[in-house]
Amino acid sequence: MHRPPRAAPHATPALTRVEAVMRDIRQRIENRSLCAGKRLPSIRAQAEALGVSRSTVVEAYARLAAQGLIESRPGSGYYVGRQLTPFNVAEVQPAGTASSDPVWVTRQSLLADANSLKPGCGWLPESWMPEQGIRRALRTLSRQPLAPLTGYGTPQGSPQLRQLLSHRLAERGVQVPPAQLMLTESGTQAVDLLCRFLLQPGDTVLVDDPCYFSFQAMLRAHRAKVVSVPYTPHGPDVAAMAQCLAEHRPRLYITNAALHNPTGASLSLAVAHQVLSLAAQHDLTIIEDDVFADFEHHPAPRLAALDGLQRVIYVGSFSKTLSASVRLGHIATRADWIGQLVDLRLATSFEAGHFSAELLHTLLASGTYQRHMNGVRTRLAEAMGMVLERLQSLGITPWYRPHAGMFVWCRLPEGVDAVQLADHALHTHGLLLAPGNAFSLSQNAARYMRFNVAQSLSPAIFEALARSLQACASPSVPAP
Amino acid sequence: MHRPPRAAPHATPALTRVEAVMRDIRQRIENRSLCAGKRLPSIRAQAEALGVSRSTVVEAYARLAAQGLIESRPGSGYYVGRQLTPFNVAEVQPAGTASSDPVWVTRQSLLADANSLKPGCGWLPESWMPEQGIRRALRTLSRQPLAPLTGYGTPQGSPQLRQLLSHRLAERGVQVPPAQLMLTESGTQAVDLLCRFLLQPGDTVLVDDPCYFSFQAMLRAHRAKVVSVPYTPHGPDVAAMAQCLAEHRPRLYITNAALHNPTGASLSLAVAHQVLSLAAQHDLTIIEDDVFADFEHHPAPRLAALDGLQRVIYVGSFSKTLSASVRLGHIATRADWIGQLVDLRLATSFEAGHFSAELLHTLLASGTYQRHMNGVRTRLAEAMGMVLERLQSLGITPWYRPHAGMFVWCRLPEGVDAVQLADHALHTHGLLLAPGNAFSLSQNAARYMRFNVAQSLSPAIFEALARSLQACASPSVPAP
Structure with a gap:
């Protein structure tokens, strides 16, 4: 009878014996030496074959079953999983286009990865958390x-x-x-x-x-x-x-x-x-x-x-x-x-x-x-000063200068539409902005944008914003 | 000037210095040697007075403030809290009478303490959890x-x-x-x-x-x-x-x-x-x-x-x-x-x-x-057998003998009303039962009761139940 290759539970010191047995079985399933539906060796046979204790094999089988790679059939043993077709792990994708849909900004923010630039996001960066x-x-x-x-x-x-x-x-x-x-x-x-x-x-x-x-x-x-x-x-x-x-x-x-x-x-x-x-x-x-x-x-x-x-x-x-x-x-x-x-x-x-x-x-x-919040308040005050200065240098002006917090509500330069700007910034620079009309029932905020100062500390944001502003600015004087 | 009594931060080995300072201040507030609204000594003065470091006092003040005992007034120092009248910590009390109100059983179960007897409860005992x-x-x-x-x-x-x-x-x-x-x-x-x-x-x-x-x-x-x-x-x-x-x-x-x-x-x-x-x-x-x-x-x-x-x-x-x-x-x-x-x-x-x-x-x-659930299933099967036997000895019979799980739906002896029984059991023995009509839209389950077998392992439950059954049984033959 074919004997499975011997696992080397001690080869990699970082792996426990259980993990080594799991890795061994996983590899054999991946390279098809164990096919879908095939019965795995009994606990006793596997333990002898791999030179490990039975409890190690019990644990390894249980974890592999928990991960869905193998399955337990009570009274009969463990079998290689039915190899369901590779799962479609695609997420629900939000509409690709910036809009004033109230949920759009949230969905985009949740889907953005931790390193993406998202001045439109509604929460603090992870690195600020205690x-x-x-x-x-x-x-x-x-x-x-x-x-x-x-x-x-x-x-x-x-x-x-x-x-x-x-x-x-x-x-x-x-x-x-x-x-x-x-x-x-x-x-x-x-x-x-x-x-x-x-x-x-x-x-x-x-x-x-x-x-x-x-x-x-x-x-x-x-x-x-x-x-x-x-x-x-x-x-x-x-x-x-x-x-x-x-x-x-x-x-x-x-x-x-x-x-x-x-x-x-x-x-x-x-x-x-x-x-x-x-x-x-x-x-x-x-x-x-x-x-x-x-x-x-x-x-x-x-x-x-x-x-x-x-x-x-x-x-x-x-x-x-x-x-x-x-x-x-x-x-x-x-x-x-x-x-x-x-x-x-x-x-x-x-x-x-x-x-x-x-x-x-x-x-x-x-x-x-309380200590954490003392720190956050100080950092936010600094960020507010810095971000407002940078925004103003781009012609983006605060509607009101907040005395605290992370949000500032800003007016864009004449002729720039916030949704258009958000759309350009997202698709050209991967920058997530929060256009004003997402917040406005009357839809009177087409020239406004909410910035989260804690999420706006990277200089790359302002370079991208400057380029998108330029692309979206309608010339105030008609071209000759 | 009156010097506050010196704290003994080393007296109780189990207390850290911070905790000792906190205890000291708490005691002085409780015995009124520090009155409501009074300013606490400055960090420096307190540290000197108690013979501890300033950082110990900073930490103790911060924690006491977090607990609401003292309050920080920025730029001015720490003050003894306003001694709001003792808080009413009473919970919302559910209706004292057992009823078929759908939320009644839940509310009672959540309010019951961990040691109370509650065969009517909808979840496993805490001690069964992993x-x-x-x-x-x-x-x-x-x-x-x-x-x-x-x-x-x-x-x-x-x-x-x-x-x-x-x-x-x-x-x-x-x-x-x-x-x-x-x-x-x-x-x-x-x-x-x-x-x-x-x-x-x-x-x-x-x-x-x-x-x-x-x-x-x-x-x-x-x-x-x-x-x-x-x-x-x-x-x-x-x-x-x-x-x-x-x-x-x-x-x-x-x-x-x-x-x-x-x-x-x-x-x-x-x-x-x-x-x-x-x-x-x-x-x-x-x-x-x-x-x-x-x-x-x-x-x-x-x-x-x-x-x-x-x-x-x-x-x-x-x-x-x-x-x-x-x-x-x-x-x-x-x-x-x-x-x-x-x-x-x-x-x-x-x-x-x-x-x-x-x-x-x-x-x-x-x-x-998975290991936890293997254990739970075995325990539940044992509990089911034992509880059904005890219930049957009281004339309470299963409508159906479940093949697994924690619930069994039982019929009470002739003439016993489930709400009346639940009410008697709660007020006489502190026993929480789940009367059938709480589950029934048609209100046709006046003689039924749901038992959770995992919550019914104490013999005291059956003694109490027997006494309540006796009290609630209407004689099937009219008294002469």
Whole structure:
């Protein structure tokens, strides 16, 4: 009988015996000395043939089966996999053309590789994240008691973490006991849950113009009618809001109070007061999405702080500041709404991020997060100065100079269309930009562009941008 | 000037210097020697006073601030927190009375502490979960490159993991390339996302009677009309289904194909074929929620396998088998639906569990998960035998003896009402039961109860149950 060639488990010191056996079998499958459907030697025969222990072979077979290369047929042994035709691992490809489709920028940003240039991206570069702190927290958690690793959490989410969040919110003037806080899987999920709770299909919802593009996409999913009011450097245009409320009677207003996305502007105390007065007159509920709060040096006024969480529902998250993959959001709202919101979350997504809550609690209670954010704020302030200077040298001017945060909303030179520019930059230079109309319900932002200063530090961005600007500029004087 | 008492950083060897300084300050706040609003000594003064380095004090202050005990006022120093009135840490309390409210059992189960007796619970005990494997995987991840710890994933979710899932599904006969798989935050979120994708408010949806109670709660959130057909030991009652389809024209049918919740029954090949024929006649889309698949010893027929994912959408998850806190679901569906589903998920919850995907991949590729499940299946089989015997000795008989899984659907003795029994057991013995009508749209299951055999191993459960049964039994012969 043909004996398979002997594996050399000790040849490469880096490989364990199990890995060496796995490599050997994998090679024999690849070079067809083991064909599809063929039965592998028994554990005992294989162990003898390769000069390793039976448990080594058991482990190697189990792992190869886990990887789908071989399959176990109980009572019969292991067989080489059916060699399914090579899998089509192609991803869903987004439309190749830049557009003002609200989800386009997100999809492109998620698909771009880590090294690509993406000043239009909505988050910080990976290298800014507190890698060591997260690694340390993971090791801490790996030594902790079982429950947070494997169990479900309480319906409202970790009481410990809600206690810390309550303290943090108090620093921004939002007084909320832990019992009025609930955790969600992310800030986006929090807003979505609130829309479900508050909206009937066909209801009208007010947003800012411009606003975070996902609000538009989400509200479409809720079958809501969306209306908008222009955003000013101090918050929404109050006169326009008064008119819009009278005319369209929206049920809900969704906004960022501080470090508004995409403009980087923040609400003034006067505008906050006027907005709340209008809301009271028109029985408007407000979702204040405050996911950029920790980028601030000094807290701007919050609607939730003025309102005492009567008609304002506050949403926060750490996705933008800590880690996009260990996600967790939270909602602060009226005591009488929390129970219903928890039930709705149980029905639609069951439990929220018990493990993430533990990790976040570890990072907050140790002060790791706070130290990280001190560093991020300083870096962002430096980046903001540098990027604005470079943009201005290309004739791209800030609509408003943000006092903090990563976004700046800019006006392009006369005659340049943002979608056209984004399209050229993507296809000629692989540069991902965020054209203004992706954020604008009125589509009045054709000459605007959102830049993320943390993603705009490479000089290559400005060289590419200069060339694309030149290519897209329509001559202001007609050619002779 | 009063000098604060000197801390003894070396007194307790288990405390670091930082922790000792923290403890000292905490005690002084608690015994009011440091009052609310009072400025703490400067870093330098505190370091000298306590005989520790300045960096120790910096760290201690930062951590106390993170915990909300003191607060930093930039440029001015640290102050004792405003001593907000003691927080109300009370949780939302569920209704104290057992009921057939679909969310009641879930809420009670989540609130019950780890040691309470809960045969009605929908998941495995924590002690059954692969604690060591998860700890090991966490340590592995803590040493890995940055991206999975801090970055967003690709829109469809980890390609590596989808490749493994594709192999695993092939073992159940469901042929699906990774490109037709997408990850979601959980199995529940997957079903919810599909409901959003497929349903208009007012659409009719078909479920099994009995069925997983969260389906009913979720469908209420989607404003769907819900109709049901009785479930038999081989799948839905096909004759009743034909009639229901003709009469109510549901758009969608949501079911478990294998190890149906709550009955533990599985679909036969003949019923599967008939269901798909009916679905084709009536243009019905089917969601096959297969979250219990890995409890099976031998795979039962899947609708998705017969149908080739034309009108059947397949949903899986690891929450029930691996860890409820590291959650991740997946959807397998038609190529032309994946793109739209990904966009809808981006709009409503953004990204799905990048970190969980890495952890799960580690556990699957190492074979840890497979070994864990071999053990779980054996334990469940033993538990099933033992629990059925004990239940039968109390006159509680299985409607069907499941070939695997954790649930058994039982009939109570004549004259005993399940809600009344659950109520008595909860209030007299702290025993959480799952009354049948929580699962039944028709409310025809007043004499049924779902038992989780893995949660029913304590003899105390049967003693309590016997006493509650006695208290709730209405005498079959009227008293003289």
